[in-house]
Amino acid sequence: MNAPVTIETTLKDWETDQEVRWCPGCGDYAILKAVQRTLPQLGADPANTVFISGIGCSSRFPYYIESYGFHTIHGRAPAFATGAKLANPDLDIWLVTGDGDGLSIGGNHLMHVLRRNVNMQIMLFNNEIYGLTKGQASPTSREGTKSPSTPIGSYDHPARPAAFALGSGARFIGRGFDVSKHLPDVLKAAHAHKGAAFIEIFQNCIVYNKDVFDDFAAPKGAEDRQLWLENGKPMLFAKDTNGLALNRETLGLEVVDVVDGDWESAGVIVHDVTNRSVAHMLIEMPFGPFPMALGVLYDDPRPTFEDAVTEERERASAGKEANLAKLLGTGQTWTVSGTAQDPV
């Protein structure tokens, strides 16, 4: 909902002449391609599109997209993006961050850009590790992760990016993973959302945290553990043999069997993207019997920050003349007449 002009491009138009410097096999390549495939479908204009990132492997992203790009400093990308968006609300801004960049050093800025609801797409590449600095545990690393800084296993309780985003006030939560064919759809929905759209993308760091998402994202045999949410559709997974229902006792979600497609009698919930309470539960679904909730978990727009700022400026300026000479002479003034002496 950003691009005022719709123009025609192809995937090729979004490729730069820079050598891509990720490790061969890194999940970042797949995400790059997904984005480059999505942008033409959005009618996006390279001249009006800006990719802003922090620091990390993931944050190298802007160099590889033929648009405007700003590779900033570690953790602060949301603040740069906020300034750029306020300065020019017509820009279509994509933010690229990592689990370290966005949730470790940059958690505060992420919270505030979500709270303020600055209109942009925020892609957090979650590989549950610090890639660029060679593999230390990140705030999303699972307990027990062995890394150079946690040689006998990490003991931090991992942060959950989507839970954090929702607690921070996000109005759009999407989820996907690097090689998923559905990723472009999630990106499109995020783009269509006017406001800050948060997308957690699980990404395989094949060097330092290989295949850590295999329980739901393995190329083969893990589809049954993916719950792809669709608005207005029942929450079914495992080839529609399982669904999510509300347990009236615990007031929490539970997995139910669906026999012969009769999800209604199994009490399976119909996904309402505007239901914040359910979004909380979907996001917090622990592992165990539960699937990984993917797709658009939550989407309930409210006024954006840049609109509010613009309106406020208009309201404040209404009927006022921007006469600097007058402004300078405002306040407690007096005049010295020219008789006393010549100007010095």
Next chain:
Amino acid sequence: MNAPVTIETTLKDWETDQEVRWCPGCGDYAILKAVQRTLPQLGADPANTVFISGIGCSSRFPYYIESYGFHTIHGRAPAFATGAKLANPDLDIWLVTGDGDGLSIGGNHLMHVLRRNVNMQIMLFNNEIYGLTKGQASPTSREGTKSPSTPIGSYDHPARPAAFALGSGARFIGRGFDVSKHLPDVLKAAHAHKGAAFIEIFQNCIVYNKDVFDDFAAPKGAEDRQLWLENGKPMLFAKDTNGLALNRETLGLEVVDVVDGDWESAGVIVHDVTNRSVAHMLIEMPFGPFPMALGVLYDDPRPTFEDAVTEERERASAGKEANLAKLLGTGQTWTVSGTAQDPV
């Protein structure tokens, strides 16, 4: 659950010789007294108690408590407290922060201390304004708040401290307000919780944001808008004439009438402090017909960070000898024999 030794003190023992420098009438006075009243009841030892704060009116707190106190820098108190707790896990640490200190500049550290679950009590004095810097809007200020930095009204969507804390992984969420007689109970429950206990305390800044909580905290006539939660008790308020129930359609909370105390047939929920889904809903209760949820909203302990660190150190050290001379000579070594020349 921190103080290993229980000692006897009175309120007076917790008063310092420092002149209290808050504005006359500030809600901080009431909180100070509530804490000074609670500490003796906990059997707390002044020598073992540490108050750590950031910067703000609220963060002046440590100067007025006769214990160890560290008034640090703006927003970073959780990090200092984490270091102090890891260095000496026996210390009973109370953290004092404000809505600006804890949620604006310090949001990231707050998230991480909650996520890691460092055992301490975190009191966030929420006056919805920057007191010390003379009244600018804070991240919790309501939309439309007029302040020196938002002369025609603020337009940020306010952050919700408890929602942020829960999204960050907090395992204890308490709420109270400055002059409430229940505040000591909330503090006691927080202290009994082993882990990071987050307490949002609504506080009246009578100079810059006077009586902004009057809708539920006014000295008279607002009790009906307070829902004081008790574990195992139904969620009743307004002299038990109203209760909270789950709406099976919207899968969200609703206010129901309770006739003649028959809350069960009205479907009123029994508060289970370990239910995270319900905690989310209680925290996000909008205004309108809903009351303000107060007391212990959520309390579900899990292992603490300092225990994990201690265990890890023990595990790593097990069976190892801390022989520095040996350590220095580890690795790829060789010996030069003494024949060649005299030592230089």
Next chain:
Amino acid sequence: MATAATTPQDSASSTPDAIVVRFAGDSGDGMQLTGGQFTLSTALAGNDLATFPDFPAEIRAPQGTLFGVSAFQINFGSRQINTAGDAPDVLVAMNPAALKVNLAALKPGGLIIADTGAFTKRNLDKAHYEANPLEDDSLAKYDVLAFDISEKTIEAVKPFGLGNKDALRSKNMWTLGLALWMFGRSRQPIHDWLKAKFKSKPDIADANIAALDAGHAFGETAELSGPMRQMEMPPVQSEPGLYRTITGAEAVSLGLVAGAQLAELPMFFGGYPITPASAILHHLARLKEYGVTTFQAEDEIAAICAAIGASYAGQLGVTSSSGPGIALKTEAIGLGIMTELPLVIVNSQRGGPSTGLPTKTEQSDLYQAVYGRNGDAPMPVIAARSPSDAFEVAIEACRIATEYMTPVMLLTDGYIANAAEPWKVPNPADFTPFPAQFLTEPRGEQLLPYKRNEKGARPWIKPGTPGMMHRIGGIEKHEETGNIDYSPDNHQRMTDLRKAKVENIAVPDQEVALGETSGTLAVVGWGSTYGPIHQAVRRSIAKGCSVSHIHVRHIWPLPKNLGELLKAFDHVLVPEMNTGQFKTVLRDQFLVDAQPLTKTSGQPFQIAELEAAIAKYFDGIEGNEGGEVAVNNQQLPSPLAEND
């Protein structure tokens, strides 16, 4: 009555050409308002003036306490005034605490006006007075004029039916009325102001007016001896034109607006509250119609990053803070230097280190401004010397930032930010515009976002410009394309280019503010020490000393002629409100034996202190106890001399 702005020897002279008045009271007593209105009336009377508001760190300290005292000092005269005055001639003390805190500053023989109504047992206790100083001999060396202002105010406003507490709120207006009478001032402007201020509460306006008039009448009618008499202060000779009073914070704000207009750019201001910098955020927040967006960020880091983001998108990014907040911006400033985007960073310095003394003034962030970054990260630094000077300096900062595509640090301080002085309102049309240039087409075959112009500046390319897509960032960039380039030669060249760009910024030659261009002693200052240095040098010249005042606006790069200029003096003395930071820059750059004269009490220099320090360089001049050219390398006052 003697004037503070003259040397003790002058004090015998009968026609003072300047007078220093300090209003002091509880923070609830409205002393800042009183001072502000007295300032206005002084300005309207045509006197030159300078003020120094000094308020407590607490928002609203408990009543009557020592730490709750708020004071406002004004120095005004019929000649040029550069400082708020060393020592007051008149002290208005609204309660015992105000007397206690401010008495030490009062000039011997000065006049005390005290409200006996506030000298109650309770208030005396709070001020830690054992006995009532108005009633014992302790004030013998001053003229004391004590009467019950509280009671007289209550009487005056009785007709308006206010309770005692409300009535007492007008005490300050009663006092102001008396002060207006003392200096033969018109009450009309204050009447007008009160009516405007309390438009919706005409009763309150009238009560205050009644109190003001009563105070005035008291002066006029009372049979008063000695000290209570009317003083006349003829107007100063000023250039004709429109004048106003202006504080440094206002001047910086207006200068930034003017600078953005001269650059033909909208301005984006990213700030985070901190004392004393917040005032700039507050001023700019009210100037939205001038194409100003103000953004109160979540912290100082976000504030500067948002400003850089806005500059990237084509606006003039500005950020502002004080010491601790500037420290937090360090990393992002480095990115601004690397990506070569325009940015103005205002530092309203306060006492440090750490949280330090938030409400006191100091010049101790100069090291941080000039040197305080990782990597070789050169950045221009300029400093305002007075509230009104801050206007021009802010414009200059905008000019350098946009013409050279660089972050610029503008140094001001707590004193400048809060102090007010008369300002001849400039005509914006008199300033030469420096419109920002955006590159919209490649200059040659290839788009080269880092190819520099003759000033060494790279082009500014706004996202949104068709066909100009490119990528920037904080990793070392190729000399022309701006692509990542780690190669040794490129880094060497880029380091050189960044250095050369800043060193070659066109900076006006250094002028001598007062005195000859060579001689025995150059007193070199920067920033808000201008006033006291100027007066001290003026007086020393009058005594026959070969001394000159040099005041540096461009801290980095320094004016090209400054080295030669300094070498034309036998001695160089650098008074600073820090432990000697600018002297490091001078010694490094010019290898001159610049000697520091430092003061870090959170208070501005006094003229007399500087005069005494200057005197040490001159044989036979009063003040040179040694009778020979002495070297100054001292901290003023240096109470620790014995302990070292």
Next chain:
Amino acid sequence: MATAATTPQDSASSTPDAIVVRFAGDSGDGMQLTGGQFTLSTALAGNDLATFPDFPAEIRAPQGTLFGVSAFQINFGSRQINTAGDAPDVLVAMNPAALKVNLAALKPGGLIIADTGAFTKRNLDKAHYEANPLEDDSLAKYDVLAFDISEKTIEAVKPFGLGNKDALRSKNMWTLGLALWMFGRSRQPIHDWLKAKFKSKPDIADANIAALDAGHAFGETAELSGPMRQMEMPPVQSEPGLYRTITGAEAVSLGLVAGAQLAELPMFFGGYPITPASAILHHLARLKEYGVTTFQAEDEIAAICAAIGASYAGQLGVTSSSGPGIALKTEAIGLGIMTELPLVIVNSQRGGPSTGLPTKTEQSDLYQAVYGRNGDAPMPVIAARSPSDAFEVAIEACRIATEYMTPVMLLTDGYIANAAEPWKVPNPADFTPFPAQFLTEPRGEQLLPYKRNEKGARPWIKPGTPGMMHRIGGIEKHEETGNIDYSPDNHQRMTDLRKAKVENIAVPDQEVALGETSGTLAVVGWGSTYGPIHQAVRRSIAKGCSVSHIHVRHIWPLPKNLGELLKAFDHVLVPEMNTGQFKTVLRDQFLVDAQPLTKTSGQPFQIAELEAAIAKYFDGIEGNEGGEVAVNNQQLPSPLAEND
């Protein structure tokens, strides 16, 4: 074969006393491992040595690319070695990209060993070679030894049934085998190491051993002409004792552990990953049994704040980072200075500004270390000059921090952090302990947490101590009680006291590292330039120049005798890997005409560069083109000379 560590004139001499070898290949080729093992065998052979690993910024750059080249250089000899060598005598190039990137460095007439198997069309393309350099005349001025190492490796490991891809992983071991043969080294230690490393995969161990042996056998048996011959390098004369190789990061880590033990304190290390500082976090994370707690914080600010919190609670707080992270710590360092708690801050410098060149070395954070804070915030700064020196310097940092209750900045850099050199393992018992003292009872009637001892240090009081409750913070504190005190006199005194405390830190007198204590030229260095300066001065003295090497460990406060020492020289030249930062400190403090000689290419100085710069000061010395004493104020190399 000529040696790099001698001047060109020496190159005719037939018995080299040092040789420089550089192994270069794709980052997947295991060059760092090869280099590491060659280093071990060199050390075991009794040679002195220095190494310089130079790896790409990318984690695992695409194979065969220019930016994916990883190199490891070693300089070893039968005399003292201080640098990794200016130019390699031998270049091992495992693919075309490695050759392309490293050829320029090779000494004329040097030896190239290349794997023809990797010089495929595809790899040549990736390296942007139009033709195969092994097959045209382009390498004529070198000795080239090219053969199919890939094929020979596959053959050697055939018995182990590995696929081609896995087999090729042992190429580096084959090459190492050849190198071992060339210098007559024993294979046993490498066999042992391989067996230990692949304990759980004996097949892989055996395959690698087979490759190693095959490379060795190739050297032994092949009929080879000219360049392929065995070289002998006699052992260096060393003090007897136990030796090991050590990198700077290891040495800092071990020094911190030793320092904490000497202070009798547990250590708390708060870090956040950043290149090249992370290595210290990684090392310490494995030393938990030494009372070390490592905490990977959410960012650098939290890392230092947690360290201060731990110091507050009675442990020795340590934090570490590189430029951008140190910048973020600035505000908290101020709090450490204000609350006067012990803290060690390690800065492993890298190229800047901003993100800069994360994997390259530079010394450009000295300004930040000495000056980069808000307020007057003095802090001791010390610098390590080499990997092994870092051990002692880390102990010294711990000593100063605990004895003087102050944050201390320890400067190292990317070169020191990664480079390895032999180190005579010290006996911890030889160091004088400096046990930390905690105050457990008031010294007088009243508890005075800011009352200083004779060193100017305030007492350290641990929370948990009965009866000693008190409060500290970042607001200016009363001289003795530590309570908040804004008063002018107190701030003045506290500023003086903090300054005096740091200035009076006991620092050993400055010694002259090489040469006389007076003369024509002093070359003054600090940090990792020790090696090249030392060798350049050694050579210049040999040529008859009156030049001395002075290397400063204590950057702040400076050794008391340093000023006098420098004044005993006609000229002072300060080579730095920055644009001239330490020279500012020297000029400011001593008013000596210290001239900068700077290099900011991200690469260490070469000996020859420094030798040439020194020569300019000496008449009739080769290298002094001017034939007179010239002043050096240059950037090396200065490719922009025309552009300025």
